[in-house]
Amino acid sequence: MENNFEIQTLGAATIPSPLNLAKEDGNKFYRFVEEDDQFLADITLQGFDTCIQHNIRPACLDKAGPREHLYFNPKNTKAAIVTCGGLCPGVNNVIRSLVMALHYFYGSERILGIPYGFEGLVPEKGHEFIELHPDKVKDIHQFGGTYLGSSRGAQNVERMVDTLIEHKIDMLFAIGGDGTLRGAEAIARETEKRGSDIAIIGIPKTIDNDIDLIDKSFGFETAFDTATPIIRDAHNEAAGAYNGVAIVKLMGRDSGFIAASAAIAMPVVNFVLIPEMSFELGGKNGFLAALKKRLDLKHHAVIVVAEGAGQHLFETDSVPKTDASGNIQHRDIGIFLKDSIKHYFESLSQEITVKYIDPSYIIRSAPANASDSVLCNQLAYNAVHAAMAGKTKCVVGKMNNQLVHLPISKVIEKRKKIDVEGDLWFSALQSTGQPFSLL
Numbered sequence: 001m002e003n004n005f006e007i008q009t010l011g012a013a014t015i016p017s018p019l020n021l022a023k024e025d026g027n028k029f030y031r032f033v034e035e036d037d038q039f040l041a042d043i044t045l046q047g048f049d050t051c052i053q054h055n056i057r058p059a060c061l062d063k064a065g066p067r068e069h070l071y072f073n074p075k076n077t078k079a080a081i082v083t084c085g086g087l088c089p090g091v092n093n094v095i096r097s098l099v100m101a102l103h104y105f106y107g108s109e110r111i112l113g114i115p116y117g118f119e120g121l122v123p124e125k126g127h128e129f130i131e132l133h134p135d136k137v138k139d140i141h142q143f144g145g146t147y148l149g150s151s152r153g154a155q156n157v158e159r160m161v162d163t164l165i166e167h168k169i170d171m172l173f174a175i176g177g178d179g180t181l182r183g184a185e186a187i188a189r190e191t192e193k194r195g196s197d198i199a200i201i202g203i204p205k206t207i208d209n210d211i212d213l214i215d216k217s218f219g220f221e222t223a224f225d226t227a228t229p230i231i232r233d234a235h236n237e238a239a240g241a242y243n244g245v246a247i248v249k250l251m252g253r254d255s256g257f258i259a260a261s262a263a264i265a266m267p268v269v270n271f272v273l274i275p276e277m278s279f280e281l282g283g284k285n286g287f288l289a290a291l292k293k294r295l296d297l298k299h300h301a302v303i304v305v306a307e308g309a310g311q312h313l314f315e316t317d318s319v320p321k322t323d324a325s326g327n328i329q330h331r332d333i334g335i336f337l338k339d340s341i342k343h344y345f346e347s348l349s350q351e352i353t354v355k356y357i358d359p360s361y362i363i364r365s366a367p368a369n370a371s372d373s374v375l376c377n378q379l380a381y382n383a384v385h386a387a388m389a390g391k392t393k394c395v396v397g398k399m400n401n402q403l404v405h406l407p408i409s410k411v412i413e414k415r416k417k418i419d420v421e422g423d424l425w426f427s428a429l430q431s432t433g434q435p436f437s438l439l
């Protein structure tokens with residue numbers, strides 16, 4: 001992997017920061033972050049041993065944090081905030097903390113909320129900007145969803161940049177997943193082309209935790225947290241019937257982090273099926289034979305399945321169905337599994353009871369838990385520090401447990417997936433006791 005993680009800046013940072021911080025260590029209060037405060041990071045997220053084993057060089061990353069000198073004169077700046085893609089716990093915490101940091105740390109008065117995702121930057125869509133102020137957002141962290149509204153679907157990049165320029169926006173904070181970050185990168189390229197100095201900063205959001213390089217995306221933890229009592233109750237349903245089977249389908253389009261983590265957190269799960277596996281249903285090493293073995297032994301079973309699992313079991317569509325943003329819409333593995341289990345045991349004349357539970361959007365529309373709320377605050381504050389210093393085309397994220405800047409281009413190179421040879425998946429296998437042969 002090409003290993004240049006240098007962050008682009010709009011120009012020289014010469015304006016003194018209004019923040020009253022220490023200029024050197026040892027003053028018993030926080031010191032400004034300097035440009036050479038760098039951090040050597042393991043980009044595999046699996047330990048330096050893995051880097052050495054696979055000959056992957058660590059990356060040298062900029063620490064996030066307040067800079068002593070800024071590119072923008074904070075009092076005169078105009079900031080905009082946009083939230084795109086699917087809902088995710090913590091979006092409102094990020095909006096709130098961005099507004100608080102802009103207003104209280106830097107004295108910026110002009111903050112615009114872009115309504116309904118990138119759509120809100122296209123005037124023809126007819127959405128009105130929302131003026132943001134601490135009084136307006138002070139309570140929004142208590143609610144799930146997004147205060148600004150969101151959307152999927154491609155928008156014209158030139159038109160969006162026209163709007164940013166027309167409204168004299170100096171910095172755009174884009175809260176979203178891989179799609180949003182691709183959009184933000186496209187906007188940044190267009191502003192560059194026009195010689196327009198707009199800082200474009202991404203704040204990675206997705207319950208799927210599939211954004212590469214960062215330790216975790218905010219909202220992921222709340223999502224699997226919300227799923228765990230559902231699994232607990234599914235277990236009661238399964239155990240309440242002789243040969244009872246409960247299936248819980250959880251979100252996770254292309255990565256199984258939610259399913260695997262929830263299954264480990266609520267260790268009553270006997271099988272967890274994720275997109276990273278290519279298991280078979282039939283045959284002696286297949287899922288159905290393993291389920292029969294479990295039922296014959298214990299007379300109940302709990303299965304957690306990620307929505308993107310088992311797609312190889314369906315006939316491939318010549319033209320795959322996609323959503324408005326171009327994301328592939330998966331076939332319903334939950335219902336397919338339920339029907340396949342029923343047919344299989346019918347064919348064996350073995351009576352079973354199947355309970356199917358799909359909590360669907362419930363796990364992503366909840367407000368953020370305490371741990372995600374901490375992360376949201378840290379990301380938002382550091383996003384504001386980065387923008388004020390003139391950083392652009394970057395995201396703020398936690399990597400190897402440090403707050404850093406990463407080029408957007410790096411985090412969108414590929415999706416993060418569960419390493420089936422790694423610790424997380426091994427924990428899931430140990431916790432469920434499902435056969436290792438079910439790959």
Ligand SMILES: Nc1ncnc2c1ncn2[C@@H]1O[C@H](COP(=O)(O)OP(=O)(O)O)[C@@H](O)[C@H]1O
Nearest residue numbers: 084085152153154176177178179180182183325
């Ligand atoms: N390459 C791209 N260029 C411009 N906009 C994009 C690009 N990819 C995705 N987008 C836009 O980003 C927004 C959010 O993307 P989506 O995939 O729905 O959610 P997420 O950001 O959560 O992954 C959508 O409006 C989508 O059209």
Ligand SMILES: O=P(O)(O)OC[C@H]1O[C@](O)(COP(=O)(O)O)[C@@H](O)[C@@H]1O
Nearest residue numbers: 085086177205206207208251252253
């Ligand atoms: O039905 P919707 O709103 O399009 O979203 C469904 C998808 O959204 C997700 O929550 C991921 O959304 P993002 O790509 O926006 O992060 C997936 O888990 C799920 O597949």
Ligand SMILES: [Mg+2]
Nearest residue numbers: 085177178179
């Ligand atoms: Mg996405």
